Amino acid sequence: MEAWWQGVQKGFYQTFILKDNYMYFVKGIRITLLVTVLALVLGLVLGVLVAVIRSAHDQQPENRRGILLRIFNGICKLYLTVVRGTPMMVQLLIMWFVIWPVLFPGATRATDGNLIRCAVLAFGVNSGAYVAEIVRSGIMSIDKGQMEAGRSLGLTYVSTMRHVIIPQAFKNVLPALGNELITLLKETSIVTVIGLKDLTKGAMIIQANTYQALVPFIAIAVMYLVMVLFLSWLLGKMERRLRKSDIR
Template identity: 40%
Template sequence: MNLDFTQIVPYIPFILEGIWVTLKFVSMSIIAGFILGILLALCKITKVPFLKRLADVYTSIFRGTPLILQLMIIYFAVPQLTGYDIPEFLTAVLAFGLNSAAYVSEIIRAGILAVDKGQTEAAEALGVPYKPMMLNIILPQAIKNILPALMNEFITLTKESAIVSTIGYLDLMRRAQIVGADIYRNFEPLLLAGFIYWVMVYVMTQIGKVVERKLRYSD
């Protein structure tokens, strides 16, 4: 086999730097997607028809179109309309955050609806306002039940983050491609990038298991 990993040794620090670059925008996207997802989920279960319809349309659009198309629209098409060039980092956070919110909203909505209705009825009987009831009673129980699904969404987001290389963002994948073009060997740097992605996903999976275990024992 024509393999020579010694050639990528000088480039390893450059590739490893991509871990931080990748995690930086992924973590921001997760936070943005989680917060927006909660708001969308609340809109979907509200009794206000306009908000419910708006949330449903949002989810339909972002779940029904490819993530890479959304990324391209924000990076290439929006500047055409606004005359403002959106930086790669902001583009990545917007595209992944908005896309993730659509999936997170459905996960959280299902979690909220799965909470025993008796919890809501008891809170209403005690005169607890809607906002405190949702924040302090319903949402904590819902998130505890849907944590595995949320972790799967965040893991998927981390893996799909590689597509930001298509807009020139210097993430882990893009750096591996640059090294491959520089040394005219693609297998070695791409294999190293794949291994790093696997490690990141493995660590996230273990963290999710620990959090899930602690929440389960806290009952």
Template identity: 40%
Template sequence: MNTYMRFFDKIFTFFKSIGESFYDSVIYDNRYEFILKGLFHTIIIAFFAVIIGIIIGIIIALIRHNYDTNGKMRIGNKVSTIYVNIIRGTPVLLQLMIIYYVIFKSVNVNIVIVGILAFGLNSAAYVSEIIRSGLISVDKGQMEAGLALGLSYGKVMRYIILPQAIRNILPALGNEFITLLKETSAGAYIGILELTKASDIIASRTYDYFFPLIITAFIYLIMTLGLSKLVNVMERRLSNARS
């Protein structure tokens, strides 16, 4: 064999081994199904956690803002503050384990629901602080004008203050949701078959980490880039009403 042939042979074997590696990781034994299932669970957990985070986050933010501006809801404010401090002061992985191994210890509950609950409750603390900063950013005169027109505190919040607050905090909220999407990978630790766990399972069968990890990273990247694109579009839509 001359040197040329040896060279081509090497390249050929290289591509062949890549092809084999890809085949083993993705196609053989329908292993891509792990990835699809993992992706599905990641999206489900992130989506419902975001919804829980927004709902509880808004409630906490309104309670704390009401206390800050009117001095009402003293106890609610105390409870909310403690909640936010505990959630922000401990790792999400620990919270996940506490919910799964301690709170739901003797209850037979779907592990995906545990994930949704843990990440939702975690996100709520961060979202509440973001929304609170948004509420503070709206000029005091807006509340006064709304009240002076005869609207109740709740109606002013809903139609005047919150829409402006959300517009102001959209970038920060988008950031929080991107973080949340990536953080769901911690769910692998308690055995949720989400995207990161899926790649781990495949790799543990082939002993080849390259494709499972790279493909998974790519999927996360596409999702987060899509999310930030979405936030940008929303920002642009709302910016026409800037004062």
């Protein structure tokens, strides 16, 4: 037992203190949070757009669906099918090794900036598919009379969606969106496959340099857990505030 404890102490020293190894964790947390936040913003924008198109198509009578609406709905359904039907790691590899060189021929060099932008785009596109279905379920849960009331007041379809439907739908789907945020935060750990030095990559570098696996990997597990618990607390607080505003 004493030998094991001494090994843990040695591992702690090598993981955090030796050669300022703790900086790998500091930089890794910064990159992990940066990728998560930017990907979430992109996913929300893309998801809401897709959800509005899908909802507009489903709510319109078949004889009133225009050609453009049918085409956009078909594109959205294809996007949802492909993204939700393939692994996130495969999407990330395709984004970095296949799509990224085509979109940005001069930016294929593996710098942190390029890797972060590629990761944000890949995770944002992936998250957008799940956010789209979450938001669409929220939109479809709103009574049709809300849309009719908005249109009767002279609002356009887009204005009614923006000022009447989406705010109500957001309250309904906030817990599901919170789960998507937490899932996105944990999924960013796979950016190591393209070489981005996030939190997980930092622990892997320390393990390779010190031959200590216990402390680095337990440390990042605790760090991810703390971040998830903080996000869960924050989302719970938002939900309580929204419930209070409904009561008032």
